[in-house]
Amino acid sequence: TKDRSKEIELTPDDIETLIREPVRAARKLRRRLGLPGREVEDLGQDLLVDLLRRLPAYDRSRGSLGAFAGIVLKNQSSRIALRIMRTRDAENGG
Numbered sequence: 001t002k003d004r005s006k007e008i009e010l011t012p013d014d015i016e017t018l019i020r021e022p023v024r025a026a027r028k029l030r031r032r033l034g035l036p037g038r039e040v041e042d043l044g045q046d047l048l049v050d051l052l053r054r055l056p057a058y059d060r061s062r063g064s065l066g067a068f069a070g071i072v073l074k075n076q077s078s079r080i081a082l083r084i085m086r087t088r089d090a091e092n093g094g
Helices: 012-033 039-057 065-091
Strands: none
Touching (some): 012 039, 012 065
16 A cells, blocks of 8 residues: 655644635635534534645645645535535535
8 A cells, every 4th residue: 555644744824724724615616605603613624634634645746735735626616605505405405
């Protein structure tokens, strides 16, 4: 098996990005889905966990951490939105 762990050196700006971007994405997703404000924290945590899990795939030579985070967060936001919409459909008999 291939060892997927790799050391990633993070700057203070990188850490700020990792904290800020999932919250921003969570707020956007909450608005998009019309969820109550109290959902932002849970969504943000879900997004952060996914981003941190995918962080070993980040390659600084291919772009900024912000760009990488944006793609990861957009994709995970889409998966979360689909899951929520399917649940709503099922609850509404559709």
